Amino acid sequence: MINEFVPLADLTTMRVGGTARYFFIIKNEADVISAYSFAKENGTSFFVLGGGSNTVISDDGFAGVVMKMEMKGVHFSDEHDGAVIAVAEAGENWDTFVAMTIEHGLYGLENLSAIPGTVGAAPIQNIGAYGIEVSDTIAWVEALDPVTMSTHRFRARECHFGYRDSFFKTDEGRELIVLRAAFSLKRNGDLRIGHDDIKKYFSERKLPIELSAIRQAITDIRSAKLPDLRNIGTAGSFFKNPVISRSKADELCVRYPGALCFPVDDKNVKISAAWLIDHVGGWKGYHEGGIGVYEKHALVLVNYGTGTAAELISLAEKIIADVKNKTGIALVPEVCIV
Numbered sequence: 001m002i003n004e005f006v007p008l009a010d011l012t013t014m015r016v017g018g019t020a021r022y023f024f025i026i027k028n029e030a031d032v033i034s035a036y037s038f039a040k041e042n043g044t045s046f047f048v049l050g051g052g053s054n055t056v057i058s059d060d061g062f063a064g065v066v067m068k069m070e071m072k073g074v075h076f077s078d079e080h081d082g083a084v085i086a087v088a089e090a091g092e093n094w095d096t097f098v099a100m101t102i103e104h105g106l107y108g109l110e111n112l113s114a115i116p117g118t119v120g121a122a123p124i125q126n127i128g129a130y131g132i133e134v135s136d137t138i139a140w141v142e143a144l145d146p147v148t149m150s151t152h153r154f155r156a157r158e159c160h161f162g163y164r165d166s167f168f169k170t171d172e173g174r175e176l177i178v179l180r181a182a183f184s185l186k187r188n189g190d191l192r193i194g195h196d197d198i199k200k201y202f203s204e205r206k207l208p209i210e211l212s213a214i215r216q217a218i219t220d221i222r223s224a225k226l227p228d229l230r231n232i233g234t235a236g237s238f239f240k241n242p243v244i245s246r247s248k249a250d251e252l253c254v255r256y257p258g259a260l261c262f263p264v265d266d267k268n269v270k271i272s273a274a275w276l277i278d279h280v281g282g283w284k285g286y287h288e289g290g291i292g293v294y295e296k297h298a299l300v301l302v303n304y305g306t307g308t309a310a311e312l313i314s315l316a317e318k319i320i321a322d323v324k325n326k327t328g329i330a331l332v333p334e335v336c337i338v
Ligand SMILES: Cc1cc2nc3c(=O)[nH]c(=O)nc-3n(C[C@H](O)[C@H](O)[C@H](O)COP(=O)(O)OP(=O)(O)OC[C@H]3O[C@@H](n4cnc5c(N)ncnc54)[C@H](O)[C@@H]3O)c2cc1C
Pocket: 013, 047, 048, 049, 050, 051, 052, 053, 054, 055, 069, 090, 115, 116, 117, 118, 119, 120, 121, 122, 124, 125, 126, 127, 128, 129, 176, 177, 178, 179, 226, 227, 234, 235, 236, 237, 336
């Protein structure tokens, strides 16, 4: 069913922005085709909205068709060689799905616990946290090409996963609508506990390190660090961690000792955007109108309740200009600005 002038702010976690000119709830593939056909007949564009946790809607809203992805369903295959394939529809809540895999005793997604959003968006952004990326477990992603009305199953290697990146973000893949994704999970996998926060959590509590305890640890660590979405709007990490040359990083370390860098390859390192914003820019805790830089995490821009998209984008631009001016490094938004 089509709705018009639907407010979008409360359908996103940042809670800014205007209305959708046209709004369709997507429960199945036929709904996708109807919504796309409507957009085409009316000569307007479309975008898919999942949980809205990586999206900033502009104050003018979206003049085309918003497809709110609500396709539901999860299916677990029989075990084969110690692995189970879990298939989830795009509109499933990501964290509810992760919880289900853990209840089934399956290893692979536990470190990605408590990330907001939907299953369908997870491969697009190649979500990652605590030492893993969703691409580590993805078997395939099924997506509908609305132009040809055909569905294609992309094997993991065809998804061209990268750091917060995939084929679905390229010019060629951008119009595809993810319908479902399959994850290859292990019955007896290895737990990834190398991240400092995880090590600290378990050493302080002297708890046995097991699958469900990892999920609890990640959930606790994240809730201590990130805003409570019930009270504060945010889209999580606003910027990607920039990749720079090792020589550039060495030069920066002379001017700003203690720069947080992680190796990428022989020539490049990833530098922490949070570190740049905090230590180079001094932006942590800064407020401007209803928008600010979260006091506990410099990469997280927040809406304290009255913020607008214009204020948010203006603050983001100031941070980008400041970091660029001081270091020559260009911060790039991780969030999708619509
Ligand atoms: C508090 C907080 C913490 C976060 N922590 C992390 C983290 O640790 N790691 C991490 O990687 N991310 C993190 N994020 C970002 C976000 O949760 C993820 O990117 C998530 O996968 C977005 O899912 P969504 O359904 O909300 O996507 P949306 O914001 O609804 O959409 C994001 C993009 O994907 C497109 N899209 C969504 N669904 C589909 C579909 N079915 N088909 C085609 N296109 C689609 C949209 O058009 C949009 O371009 C965090 C966000 C918040 C608010």
